[in-house]
Amino acid sequence: MSFWNDPINFLADWLNGVLTGWGLPAGWATVLVYLVGITVLVVFAMVLDIGLVWVERKVVARFQDRLGPNRLGPFGLIQPFADIIKMVIKEDITPAGADKVLYNIAPVLSAASVIMLWAILPLAANIYGVDLNVGLLYVVAMGALGTLAVIMAGWASNNKYALLGAFRMVANMVAYEIPMVIVLLIPTILAGTMSVIGITEAQRDIWFALLSPLGLIIFMISAIAELGRSPFDLNEAESEIVAGFHIEYTGMKFGWFYAGELLHAFTFGGFAAILFFGGYAGFFGLEKLPAFAWLNLPLVQAFFFILKAMLGYWVIMWVKYSMPRIRIDHMLAFNWKFLVPLSLILLAATAILHKILVVLPTWQYALGMFVANIVIITATIEILRSYGRRQRLAEQRLSPQPVEN
Amino acid sequence: MQNEWLYVGLFLIIGIVVPIVPLLIARFISPRKPNPIKQSTYECGIETVGDTWVQFKAQYYIFALVFLVFDVETVFLFPWALSLNLLPLFAVLEGLLFIGILVVGLVYAWRKGMLEWV
Amino acid sequence: MTAEQIFFLLTAAVILIAALMVVTVRKLLHAALWLVLVLFGVAVLYAILQANFLAVVQLVVYIGAIAILFIFADMLTRRDLRDRPGQTRFNWWVAALLGLAIFVGLLSALLSVPNVNRTPAALPTDTDLVAALGTALVSPQGYVLPFEVASVLLLAALIGAVYLAGVNKKS
Numbered sequence: 111m112s113f114w115n116d117p118i119n120f121l122a123d124w125l126n127g128v129l130t131g132w133g134l135p136a137g138w139a140t141v142l143v144y145l146v147g148i149t150v151l152v153v154f155a156m157v158l159d160i161g162l163v164w165v166e167r168k169v170v171a172r173f174q175d176r177l178g179p180n181r182l183g184p185f186g187l188i189q190p191f192a193d194i195i196k197m198v199i200k201e202d203i204t205p206a207g208a209d210k211v212l213y214n215i216a217p218v219l220s221a222a223s224v225i226m227l228w229a230i231l232p233l234a235a236n237i238y239g240v241d242l243n244v245g246l247l248y249v250v251a252m253g254a255l256g257t258l259a260v261i262m263a264g265w266a267s268n269n270k271y272a273l274l275g276a277f278r279m280v281a282n283m284v285a286y287e288i289p290m291v292i293v294l295l296i297p298t299i300l301a302g303t304m305s306v307i308g309i310t311e312a313q314r315d316i317w318f319a320l321l322s323p324l325g326l327i328i329f330m331i332s333a334i335a336e337l338g339r340s341p342f343d344l345n346e347a348e349s350e351i352v353a354g355f356h357i358e359y360t361g362m363k364f365g366w367f368y369a370g371e372l373l374h375a376f377t378f379g380g381f382a383a384i385l386f387f388g389g390y391a392g393f394f395g396l397e398k399l400p401a402f403a404w405l406n407l408p409l410v411q412a413f414f415f416i417l418k419a420m421l422g423y424w425v426i427m428w429v430k431y432s433m434p435r436i437r438i439d440h441m442l443a444f445n446w447k448f449l450v451p452l453s454l455i456l457l458a459a460t461a462i463l464h465k466i467l468v469v470l471p472t473w474q475y476a477l478g479m480f481v482a483n484i485v486i487i488t489a490t491i492e493i494l495r496s497y498g499r500r501q502r503l504a505e506q507r508l509s510p511q512p513v514e515n
Numbered sequence: 516m517q518n519e520w521l522y523v524g525l526f527l528i529i530g531i532v533v534p535i536v537p538l539l540i541a542r543f544i545s546p547r548k549p550n551p552i553k554q555s556t557y558e559c560g561i562e563t564v565g566d567t568w569v570q571f572k573a574q575y576y577i578f579a580l581v582f583l584v585f586d587v588e589t590v591f592l593f594p595w596a597l598s599l600n601l602l603p604l605f606a607v608l609e610g611l612l613f614i615g616i617l618v619v620g621l622v623y624a625w626r627k628g629m630l631e632w633v
Numbered sequence: 634m635t636a637e638q639i640f641f642l643l644t645a646a647v648i649l650i651a652a653l654m655v656v657t658v659r660k661l662l663h664a665a666l667w668l669v670l671v672l673f674g675v676a677v678l679y680a681i682l683q684a685n686f687l688a689v690v691q692l693v694v695y696i697g698a699i700a701i702l703f704i705f706a707d708m709l710t711r712r713d714l715r716d717r718p719g720q721t722r723f724n725w726w727v728a729a730l731l732g733l734a735i736f737v738g739l740l741s742a743l744l745s746v747p748n749v750n751r752t753p754a755a756l757p758t759d760t761d762l763v764a765a766l767g768t769a770l771v772s773p774q775g776y777v778l779p780f781e782v783a784s785v786l787l788l789a790a791l792i793g794a795v796y797l798a799g800v801n802k803k804s
Contacts, residue, residue, distance in 0.1 A: 137636060141521070141525070144521070144522055144525050145525055148525055148526050148529045149529060152526075152529055152533050156533065194537075198537055198541045198544065198545070199544055199545050200541075200545060201545050201547065201548065202545055202547070203549070203554060204549075205554055205555070206551070206554040206555060214538075217538075218531060218534045218535055218538070221530075221533075222527070222530040222531050225529075225530035225533065225534075226527060228526075229523050229526040239523075239526065240522040241519070242519060242523070242685060243761060243763060244685045244686050244688075244763060247590070247593060247693060248689050250689075251689045251693045251697065254692055254693055254697025255692070255696070255697075257697060257701060258669065258696065258697075258700070261701070265708070273708075277575055277705075277708075280705075281575055281578050281579070284579060284582045284586075284697075284698070284701065287582070287586070288582060288585045288586065291586070291589040291590075292592075295589070295592055299599055302597065302600040303597065303761070303764075304593065304597065304763060361541055361545060362537045362538050362541045363538065365537070366537075439631075439632030442630070443631075443632070446578075446621075446625075447630060450585070450621065451618070451621070454614055454618060457592075457614070458611050458614060461596075461599060461607045461611070462611075465599060465604050465606075466604075468600075518681070518683060520680040520683075520685075520688070524677075524680075572709075573709060575705055575709065576702075576705050576706060577794070577795075577798050579698070579701055579702050579705050580794045580798075581791065581794075583699065583702055584787050584790060584791045586693065586694055586698045587694055587698075588784070588787060590693060590694055591770075591784075593686075593763070593767075594686070594763055594764070594766040594767030594770050595770060595771055596767070597763055597767040598764060598767030598768045601768050602771060602772065606771045606772075609777055609780070609781070610771065612784075613780065613781060616784040616785060616787075617784055617787060620787070620788045620791040621791075623791070623792055623795060624791065627795050628799075629798060629799070
């Protein structure tokens with residue numbers, strides 16, 4: 111294998127050869143090679159995170175009709191580095207009465223739970239950490255660790271606002287985990303496997319976004335709620351409980367909560383790309399043509415994956431800066447009374463249709479699935495509309511408005 | 516030992532070490548001047564009123580309980596989803612029966628008002 | 634001593650120490666978090682045995698739902714956030730002796746099983762184990778009846794919890 115076709119394995123084998131040439135037993139050489147690879151991947155994720163800080167601030171500025179950072183470096187590109195230096199040299203104030211051990215573990219656990227997601231994120235067909243055959247549940251498991259970090263942070267701060275914010279955040283995160291897990295079942299059914307690489311490979315002919323647009327919508331809504339970003343960010347609402355569970359954190363510990371949230375958002379953009387937009391593959395069969403054979407190169411695939419992940423992240427930012435915050439009881443009611451039944455209906459429809467239609471050729475299968483999704487979306491909108499109309503009529507009967515002429 | 520979880524384990528170790536490194540750097544180069552005012556609990560800029568105790572809503576617990584039941588249900592559904600390609604139609608119907616029984620539970624909780632926030 | 638055995642011994646040590654801390658620490662929340670470490674250790678054991686699905690399910694259900702439930706229950710039932718040190722019973726040594734006796738009994742029962750030291754059979758690598766689990770769960774000659782009964786059990790748990798909460802709300 112040459113370098114361009116399989117860069118990671120090429121380098122790993124070379125390094126392995128060097129280490130065993132120096133006399134290390136094979137097991138230790140593998141562990142060292144793994145450690146080098148993991149460090150490179152994590153450093154890449156951290157550098158990406160720094161870039162995301164800049165992207166976030168510039169995009170929010172444009173949405174708010176202003177310029178954003180533009181003093182440090184060309185277009186303000188040095189700004190995130192200045193932010194990091196500022197956070198590192200700030201004084202670390204631990205509130206009195208705080209539970210010191212938990213107070214220090216919480217930001218580390220929060221950042222670690224996001225970094226762990228990069229173990230299964232495939233950047234290309236052969237640039238990935240490990241291909242677990244339970245990849246999707248692993249994503250959910252890391253979300254569970256993040257929830258634990260939030261509760262630890264809220265409790266350890268010895269502050270009733272922090273605890274209140276932490277409770278709301280955890281209630282939010284666990285509630286929206288249900289529609290997310292149910293919607294994760296849809297690519298599992300369509301691809302026949304839980305492994306992330308398997309789902310990407312199954313999309314070489316057609317994107318799952320076309321087979322299940324409603325699944326994509328529900329996934330994006332649940333992901334935004336899981337992240338705790340607007341419009342679901344009552345937990346950090348500046349005007350209400352002033353930064354919620356991380357109110358008592360200063361300096362780099364707060365930095366890890368903030369940077370972790372941005373990296374988490376980007377990683378979920380990446381998962382949306384993998385599950386619904388074909389990840390590093392998904393060229394509709396174009397790469398089989400000899401003129402487009404370069405689409406099979408790993409670095410090209412990685413470029414397209416990062417591009418799709420950036421687009422997903424951009425949609426998440428777009429929603430954040432365009433919509434007002436939702437109240438906590440509305441958030442929970444929306445989840446339990448609307449999203450969970452809707453996603454269960456979608457799951458049932460997808461399962462039945464997949465079984466019935468899988469024998470047909472691809473475009474008929476795709477058409478059937480797409481039409482079923484559109485039917486469900488239309489039916490839902492109609493039900494909501496008639497419900498809203500009935501509510502409005504009931505209110506008008508109770509308090510008649512003067513008719514305008 | 517070709518266990519893929521070895522990689523995940525090493526990733527966990529690196530994932531814990533990498534956030535700790537800037538925290539250690541910060542500990543060495545940041546000023547440390549604690550005084551009681553700085554370390555007092557934040558309450559919108561005034562002194563704290565009353566003990567740090569609040570009677571929290573029991574509703575949080577109900578939501579966590581409903582979440583637990585549905586979490587276990589969806590975890591059961593993952594192997595079912597993988598078996599759809601290998602078995603005929605009755606496998607789908609069995610799974611739908613499973614989902615249906617739990618939807619009954621959700622409707623019951625809804626009608627009893629357990630999903631309200633008040 | 635293979636690498637697998639070393640990892641198992643390390644994990645078992647962590648689990649045992651964490652379990653001891655669960656029953657001896659004074660603050661209830663700390664006990665809940667040591668329990669999280671025990672559950673995480675069990676997930677690591679599943680991973681060592683290459684039971685991938687069970688390892689992630691352990692994390693998702695036990696740590697992500699049950700531990701959170703414990704922590705909520707702890708925080709919601711106390712009058713203030715300060716922890717009063719728990720009461721220790723004065724004859725805790727009786728419980729410790731009983732625990733030791735049970736441990737010795739279990740150990741001797743386990744060691745009397747023939748071939749308990751053999752290496753486990755290698756897992757089949759041609760089938761996807763989780764898909765095999767799935768087919769076993771829904772095939773009529775498999776475990777479909779326990780599968781459906783499990784859903785009824787979950788329904789019973791949900792209805793029971795809702796009923797109890799309704800009773801408390803009215804009172």
